[in-house]
Amino acid sequence: MALIERKEYTDWLKRYRDKKIIKVITGLRRVGKSTIFELYIAQLLKEGVAPEQIIKINFEELENEPLLDKSVLYRYLTDKLLPDRKLYIFLDEVQRVPEFEKVVDSLFVKDNVDLYITGSNAKFLSSEIATLLTGRYVEINVLPLSFREYSDHFAASGKDRRALFMDYVTYGALPGMFMFDTGSAEQREYVESVYKTILEKDVLRRNSAASRQLVESLLSYLVYNIGCLTSAKRISDTLNSNGTKVSYNTVNSYIETLQDCFFIYKADRYDIVGKEYLKLINKYYVTDFGFKYYILNNRTVELSQILENLVFLELKRRRFKIATGKIAEKEVDFIVKDAHDGLIYIQVAVTVMDEAKLEQELRPFREIEDNYPKYIITLDDLFVKDHDGIKTINALDFLLGQPL
Numbered sequence: 296m297a298l299i300e301r302k303e304y305t306d307w308l309k310r311y312r313d314k315k316i317i318k319v320i321t322g323l324r325r326v327g328k329s330t331i332f333e334l335y336i337a338q339l340l341k342e343g344v345a346p347e348q349i350i351k352i353n354f355e356e357l358e359n360e361p362l363l364d365k366s367v368l369y370r371y372l373t374d375k376l377l378p379d380r381k382l383y384i385f386l387d388e389v390q391r392v393p394e395f396e397k398v399v400d401s402l403f404v405k406d407n408v409d410l411y412i413t414g415s416n417a418k419f420l421s422s423e424i425a426t427l428l429t430g431r432y433v434e435i436n437v438l439p440l441s442f443r444e445y446s447d448h449f450a451a452s453g454k455d456r457r458a459l460f461m462d463y464v465t466y467g468a469l470p471g472m473f474m475f476d477t478g479s480a481e482q483r484e485y486v487e488s489v490y491k492t493i494l495e496k497d498v499l500r501r502n503s504a505a506s507r508q509l510v511e512s513l514l515s516y517l518v519y520n521i522g523c524l525t526s527a528k529r530i531s532d533t534l535n536s537n538g539t540k541v542s543y544n545t546v547n548s549y550i551e552t553l554q555d556c557f558f559i560y561k562a563d564r565y566d567i568v569g570k571e572y573l574k575l576i577n578k579y580y581v582t583d584f585g586f587k588y589y590i591l592n593n594r595t596v597e598l599s600q601i602l603e604n605l606v607f608l609e610l611k612r613r614r615f616k617i618a619t620g621k622i623a624e625k626e627v628d629f630i631v632k633d634a635h636d637g638l639i640y641i642q643v644a645v646t647v648m649d650e651a652k653l654e655q656e657l658r659p660f661r662e663i664e665d666n667y668p669k670y671i672i673t674l675d676d677l678f679v680k681d682h683d684g685i686k687t688i689n690a691l692d693f694l695l696g697q698p699l
Contacts, residue, residue: 299470304331307435313409320413322437323557323582325489327470328413332385350375351385369398386412390419396427403431417555439583440468442694456691464601467585486585497556512539513549517579518590522603526576565618565630578619580607603643606672609694625659638667639699646675660685
């Protein structure tokens, strides 16, 4: 199977090529981090970099087990150094090497090394490691395929974009899925195996006190309530009322673990009038909706929740800082901050063709006194119009790359 082009990520690596900085790629297991390395290495070779100038080590492969010792790894890599040429070093799933940061730090100071690393757990950039490497690394978080990447992959299928969108939200967008026919039993089994591996290796194994039943109950709650304001206290109260005994601290710990392995993302709540972030109550979003069948069993989530989740992920791909907004007693789905600290306000709705629904989405915007841009993102594609300077964007156009 041909590799799916992940141009957004390879272009990012290319921008930092040969710069004196460590390139760090993070993201969920099986989201395509290793493939991005392969695509980028292919580009290097095409541009004239010699094979002996490239070293790639995947620490999940058994043949590399001896290199899990930091001293052995460092000797192995320094023995490969070339006196008169750059050495491109790719360390995949480097968090498996205890004290890997000492190796990385020592390699960083060498003039003829260009260093790239990946990790599937946010803890590998813990405060201690981040302190050691402060000012020495840049990071990009890899997500499953965007709708644009997904649509490009299936461009020859003959399906229109709405049909592709329904496949996208139904089956998910993990790159490895495309070894199999869309909707096939083999594809479902693949996604289920990825889900179980993440649960076992990245959640339960990293939290020795974790209970599988409790973690799955928590995941079910979070996915079923995508886009809803919640808190660890509210979750623990709900689970307890349903017969699952769990403390606030345990729920908080499990949520942190799910965030650490990039299974879920959190959007903090921001008070628009008070201009401050509010503690305790947040929204959570799942990295890939293909997992929902194995998390929710026979329960379903609304298309409105799925659409809000997809908009969140697309905003994250565009590297915005994302929060959910509060103004008086009203809610704004997203407040995003761009690279220049400018704000953008966003409401997400499946449709605003109904006047009452349109008014519901517009009402919070009217109470915001600043002049930053305001958007409604909707699946409507007929009779779409702006309202008193508030722009309306078709969701599929947005997911296919239309800028804000």
